[in-house]
Amino acid sequence: MGLVKIRVEGVSKVFGRDPAGALAKVRSGMDKTRLKDETDHVLGLHDIDLSIxxxxxxxxxxxxxxxxxxxxxxxxxxxxxxxGRILFDGDDILAYxxxxxxxxxxxxVAMVFQRFALLPHKTVIENVAYGLTLDGVAKPEAFRRAGEQIALVGLTGFETSYPAQLSGGMQQRVGLARALATDxxxxxxxxxxxxxxxxxxxxxxxxxxxxxxxxxxxxxxxxxxxxxxxxxxxxxxxxxxxxxxxxxxxxxxxxxxxxxxxxxxxxxxNRGRILLCGAFADAGLIAAADAPVIAADATLESTFAAFAGGAAALAVRDWDGRIAGALTPRRVMEALARI
Amino acid sequence: MTSGFPEIWDTRAFGRALDAAFNTIVANWGETLETVFMPVLRFIQGLEKGLQVLPWWVVVALFCFVTWGAGRRMVPVAVVAVLLMLLGLLGVWNEAMATVALMLAATILSVVIGLPIGIGMSRSDRMRRGMLPVLDIMQTMPIFVYLIPFVMLFGPGKIPALLATIVFAIPPVIRLTDLGIRQVDLEIVEASRAFGASPRQQLWTVQVPLAMPTIMAGINQTTMMALSMVVIASMIGAGGLGYQVLQGIQRLEVSKGLIAGLGIVLLAIIFDRIAQSYGRRVQANLHREGK
Known part of the structure; x- marks a missing residue:
């Protein structure tokens, strides 16, 4: 994980005739329901802070x-x-x-849409090259780069098809390729x-x-x-x-x-698939020397097979190779049952 | 005789003022306007002469070519060829070509003027609110009313006939361009914005192509309305098939009116076929299914 790419600072969005006025009311304590009933404004987002x-x-x-x-x-x-403010690489995009x-x-930035939003009158390759042609990239170059992305998403051979000829999954691959093409x-x-x-x-x-x-x-x-x-x-x-x-x-x-x-x-x-062993390893417990070893970033679910094989405890190894502790079936069950 | 309705303002004076104002325009601007419209007149005359001078089979071939280009299907091409030859057999070839020339000019100018207005209306609700009643008036005002000022400005001839035809025939292009663009899937427009399309790029890469079937329906209607104007336009010197009908009325010759009328019907079918097969092809491109 690297530096902050997108930083969102106190972003609010109000829909209606006088968003700024309505936002001031929200800031002075009016809630969403009253805002809707009394001023007919909709509070879409309230004071969002995020770092991506x-x-x-x-x-x-x-x-x-x-x-x-x-x-x-x-x-x-x-x-x-x-x-609010939105910073992209530290640059305020609202000032653009x-x-x-x-x-x-x-x-x-490139975008992929829920209902694909492909251009129905253009072929697959024209769709994928769309962002590049908007940017003034010459057609041969745009098509060459579009072709690479089409290959990347596994649609080679469909370049001259039209979106409506493709299944939903294929159309969304075109959508993905279109987003990837502008790099x-x-x-x-x-x-x-x-x-x-x-x-x-x-x-x-x-x-x-x-x-x-x-x-x-x-x-x-x-x-x-x-x-x-x-x-x-x-x-x-x-x-x-x-x-x-x-x-x-x-x-x-x-x-x-x-x-x-x-x-x-x-x-x-399904908590077993999400929770990681490292978070639940008991540091005070030492597993037997011949106990199976499992990585700290393995899911709890991946311990089931070892326990089924008869192990009484598993040694949990951290990313740096140290043994962080041990997991017993009881501990795993507690984590899954959320006690 | 009075209707008993209270006379709040002096209508006769108003009428006189209006006439005087218009007369001033005619006196001061008449010649300038005529010069301005000279190229248009030349264009119509050239088109008419061209269509009449070319051997009939070349013209038929030209129409077939255009029909093929519009629809990429053989049936409409054959229909157009047969109907054109029927026009020749009816003995109204030259008149029909004169009508075609005027109609084409009116349609082309209607599209050239109407498309930008329609686009403007689709982008601005205020412009739309302003334009809709104007379009309603243009379509409901009796056509003869337009003839008066245009004839005063230009004298009888093809230019006033053309202008009156345009005023009458242009509303469908404008309305359906506006409608077509407003109906374009907003998600697709949003996608084009998300990829950095300028407003102009949005218009030409997404909105106009996707509105094309609707715009074509508008152009088709405009063509039909232009054709329906030919008889009236012939009263102020448009010539062509309309003039034949007019002569039929003046001389009480049923045959003359009937034949020329049939010719107009044939032209209507021909242009409708061309426009429809183009519309169908554009539509099919947008909703292609199967492989």
Whole structure:
């Protein structure tokens, strides 16, 4: 994890006739419901602070109406905030004029959409090259680079097809290739996999993780699906009614939910798949010398096989090679049962 | 005779003032306007002469070529060829070509003027609110009313006929351009913004291409309305098939009116076929299915 790529400072968004006036009322204590009833303004986001680091997948998760799609559209200014600052590499993007903003969108951030939003009248390769042609890259060069991205997402051979001829999963690969083609440092993915059926969706999640490992992009990923958030996110921000409830890694959030809402939210998650051995190793306990060894960043689920094989305890080895402690079946069960 | 309605303001004086104002315009600007519209007149005359001088089969071939280019299908091409030859068989070839020239000029100018206005309306609600009643008036005002000022400005001839036709025929292009662009999927427009499209790039890479089927429907309607104007326009010197109908009325010759009328119908079908097959192809491009 590197430096901060995108920094969001106190961003608020009010929809209505007089956003600034309404925001002032919110700051002086009026809540969302009263704001709606009395002034007919909608509080979309309230005082959001976030830091997204270079090279991570940052998941913003929330149910519909939580403001997550509004928030992600602030990162490339498709929506302007009512208040607050947004820094990209330390640069205030709200200060950009129209021309600068265009260049920023062409080169620095790319976006993938829930319903793909491909250009139906253009072929796959024209779609993938779209961002480059907007930036004035000559057609042969744009098509060459688009071709590379098409190969990367496994769509070689479909260059001259039209989007409507492709399945949903393939269309979203075109969407992904289009976003990758401009070589932007940041990918904004707005519920990018939500419209796909479960198997394809899982394939795409795996492909995204694999691409991320290879290309090291910074990815902001929006989802309403907690499993997807936990699978993909290095950090997860949970959003409700336009406010941030908790930001942390998946296992941090599972281990210590910040409030009732988050707790209820994470209740049904398969904790074995998310919680890591390191967090639950008992440092005061020493496993037998011949006990199986497991890595601290392995999931609790991965201990099941060893216990099933008859081991009474597992030695947990930290990333630096030290044995951090031991795990017993009882400890694992406690972690899973959340006592 | 009075209607008994209280006379709050002096309508006769108002009428006189209006006429005087218009007369001043005619006196001062008439010649300038005529010079301005000279190239348009030349264009129509050239087009008309060209279509009449070329051997009929070359013209038929030209139409077939255009139809093929529009739709890439054989059936409309054959239909257009047969209908054109029917025009020749009816003995109204030259008149039909004169009408085609005026109609084409009116349609082209309507598109050139109407498209930007439609685009402007789609981008500004204020402009839309201002334009809609104007378009309503243009379409409901009896056509003869337009003829008066245009004839005064230019004298009888093709230019006033053309201008009156444009005023009458332009609303569908404007309305449907506005409608078509407003109906374009907002997500796709947003995607183009997200990739850094300037407003102009959004317009030409996304909005206009995706609105094309609707815009084409507007152009088709405009063509039909222009065609329906030819008889009236012939009263102020448009010539062509409309003039034949007019002569039929003046001389009470049923045959003359009927034949020229049939010719207009044939032209209507021809242009409708061309526009429709183009529209269908554009539509198909947008919603291609299967491999």
């Amino acid at each position: 680091r270079t090279g991570e997948i940052f998941v913003i998760m929330g149910l519909s109406g939580s403001g997550k799609s509004t928030l992600i559209r602030h990162f490339n200014r498709l929506i302007e905030p009512t208040g 004029d129209a021309a600068r903003l265009q260049t920023f969108r062409r080169r620095k 932007a440092e940041v990918l904004l993915m707005d519920e990018a996999f939500s419209a796909l059926d479960p198997l394809i969706r899982h394939d795409m999640q795996m492909q995204l993780k694999e691409l991320q490992g290879r290309l090291g992009k910074t990815i902001v990923f929006i989802t309403h699906d907690l499993d997807e958030a936990l699978l993909l996110g290095d950090h997860i921000a949970i959003l409700k009614d336009g406010t941030l409830r908790q930001v942390g890694t998946g296992s941090e959030i599972l281990a210590a939910p910040a409030d009732d809402y988050v707790a209820r939210f994470v209740r049904d998650v």
